[in-house]
Structures are given as C-alpha cells and as structure tokens.
Amino acid sequence: MEKKILVPTNFTKHSWSALIFAMKLFKKFPCTFYLINVYSSRGSLSEAMSIHKEDDEETNASVSEKGLARIMQGLSFRKENQKHRFEQISFDGSLVEGIQEQVNKLGIDMIIVGSPGDTAGINTAENNKISKITEKVKECPVLVIPEKYETAIDPNLEIVFPTNLRKPFKPSELEHLIELAQNTECSIRVLYINTEGKALSTDQEKNKEDLLKQLAKVNTSYHMLTKTSPTTGVHLFIESRESDFLALYQRKQGFFGKIFNKAAIEDIDFDPKLPVLILKEIR
Structure with a gap:
C-alpha cells in the first residue's frame, strides 16, 4: 500500500x-513525498516558514516555487527507490x-519535520x-528529526513509549509506532512513570495487557520507574x-501535557536529542 508523507521545507539543511x-525510513514502500513550503504574501507571518530572497523585487511566491x-x-x-514519487506544494x-x-x-499518513540543531x-x-x-x-502523526541526529547501526535500537495507562489505545493510534519499529528494526520499551508509588488500578492493568497485546508484532518490553516526575523519569x-527514538501519544489531559509541565520544581527542561514520534488521538 502506498504511503503519503508530507515533508515541510524552508530550504535549509535540517x-x-x-x-x-x-x-x-520508507525505503521498502511505494511512497509519494509531498514537499510543502509555506510562505506569506502578506508580509511577515509568524507561522510561515522563513524564505531567503535573492532579489528585493522577487515575490515570496516566486522564491517558494523556485x-x-x-x-x-x-x-x-x-x-534509491524507483517507487518513490515527489510532489511539490507552495x-x-x-x-x-x-x-x-x-x-x-x-x-x-505521516508528517516528517526537520528540527534545527x-x-x-x-x-x-x-x-x-x-x-x-x-x-x-490534528489526527496525523508527526516525526521530528533533529538536524544533528545520526541513525546508529546497532542491532539493539529501541523506541521509548511512555504512558500513564489510564485509557486504552485504538489500533489505528498505534499503527505508526509499530510501523516505525518495524522499519527501523527497533524494540519498543513501554514506560510507566509511577509518581505516587501505588499499584496499578484494575483499569490500568487491563490497559497495560491490551497495549502489550497490540504491540506483540514487534519486540516489546514493559518498564516502570517510581517516585519521579514524568519529565525527569x-x-x-x-x-x-541511550535510547534511539521517543514516541509520545498526544491526548488532552494526558501524558503529553504533563511531560512539558514546568509547574513541578523537580522537573527538568526537557528537549530530547533524538527523533520524536508524536502519535495523535483519533476520534
């Protein structure tokens, strides 16, 4: 089945x-890669990707297209792959x-973004x-690749997947995590941060069992850390x-928000130096 991958670009190295x-990553699949450059014809727009003009007379649209x-x-x-096609979007x-x-x-199917530094x-x-x-x-996973990241050649690559186990996952929400593990030959390390040192509830035990069952297609293990905050843990x-990838599931009021919550004094300023897959909640 053909994959459709969107790659935002501002014509930089990253x-x-x-x-x-x-x-x-998708070398084994027929893919269409859509290269998108977002610009603003109405002057500076904070969310548009910056572009460099060679001539003051040149329009942003022209710079984007060129x-x-x-x-x-x-x-x-x-x-590398005759089954890869490329389309451009300005x-x-x-x-x-x-x-x-x-x-x-x-x-x-997935957005892949390069991060500077x-x-x-x-x-x-x-x-x-x-x-x-x-x-x-919304509703599309995002894989962020730091500019200076180099994929290790190692048979023991792993993806860390932290979760609070409070709600079950739909199979469609885990599809891209499993695919990333298969494509990179990674193991998945499910990580539960037990901040209060309490035993898992009945619902959490069931969600844990269901999650591990859904991830059974790839080598998966379960880990728990106690008495630490989500971010620090x-x-x-x-x-x-020395893990290789981090996968985070973005759900409102969930783990994704807590990992960046600076309210707790013991939390560190967390900005991972490895590729991060953001999985989205699918309604």
Whole structure:
C-alpha cells in the first residue's frame, strides 16, 4: 500500500536532512513525498516558514516555487527507490493551516519535520514552529528529526513509549509506532512513570495487557520507574539506556501535557536529542 508523507521545507539543511531520513525510513514502500513550503504574501507571518530572497523585487511566491524546483532537481539524481514519487506544494498562509489542509485533502499518513540543531524542539512552552506543528495539527502523526541526529547501526535500537495507562489505545493510534519499529528494526520499551508509588488500578492493568497485546508484532518490553516526575523519569530512562527514538501519544489531559509541565520544581527542561514520534488521538 502506498504511503503519503508530507515533508515541510524552508530550504535549509535540517529540512533536507528530514527528507533524506524519510526516504530511508520508507525505503521498502511505494511512497509519494509531498514537499510543502509555506510562505506569506502578506508580509511577515509568524507561522510561515522563513524564505531567503535573492532579489528585493522577487515575490515570496516566486522564491517558494523556485526553492521547491531546486529540491526536485536535486532529487532527480537520487535513484534509491524507483517507487518513490515527489510532489511539490507552495502554500500561501500560516504553517499549521497549510499542513492541516494537505493532511485533510491528500490523506497524509505521516508528517516528517526537520528540527534545527541537536534537539527535537517539541517543547510546547517554547512556542516555535516545530511545537506548533506537533501540538496543533490534528489526527496525523508527526516525526521530528533533529538536524544533528545520526541513525546508529546497532542491532539493539529501541523506541521509548511512555504512558500513564489510564485509557486504552485504538489500533489505528498505534499503527505508526509499530510501523516505525518495524522499519527501523527497533524494540519498543513501554514506560510507566509511577509518581505516587501505588499499584496499578484494575483499569490500568487491563490497559497495560491490551497495549502489550497490540504491540506483540514487534519486540516489546514493559518498564516502570517510581517516585519521579514524568519529565525527569523519561529523561533519565532515555539517558541511562541511550535510547534511539521517543514516541509520545498526544491526548488532552494526558501524558503529553504533563511531560512539558514546568509547574513541578523537580522537573527538568526537557528537549530530547533524538527523533520524536508524536502519535495523535483519533476520534
């Protein structure tokens, strides 16, 4: 089955790196990669992706179209997968609006975004372009790739998946986590942060059992940390194990919000230095 992958670009090194990562991640699949550049024809718009003009007379629309054309030309020399196709989209408006419109119209399976520097930049408190995409785009998973991340060649790669086990997951919500694990030959480490040191409730035990059953297609293990905050617990787990990916499920009033809650004094300023898959709640 063909995959439809949306890759936002502002013609920088990190957005190009995200595209190459996407091509490698889906190398076994027929795919259409939609390259989208969002610009504003109405002056500076905070959610539009910045573009560089070579000429003061040049319009933002022209810069956007030329930049996408250059990427397409560069891709014409790459022959890794004959089943990969590429389409370009130049969108006038806000970043979230442009991405959400394509998700709805094209039936996008995943958004893959490159983050500048060595962190994922997903902390919603930072209010940057990456966090706006991960927080506001609905019902489509987002994979964020830090610019300086290099995939390790290791038979023991792993994805950390923290959860509070309070609500069950729909199979469709876990589909892309399983697919990421299969494509990268990763194991999944389900992580429960037991902040209060209490035993799991009956509902949590059932949700745990159902979750592990749904993840049975890939190598999966269950882990628990006690007497620590969600943010610190996830950070320490990743650091101690040198994990390779982090997967977060975005549900209102759920773990995703707590991991970035700075209200607790013991919490650290968490900005992971590894690829992060944001799974979305599907209604």
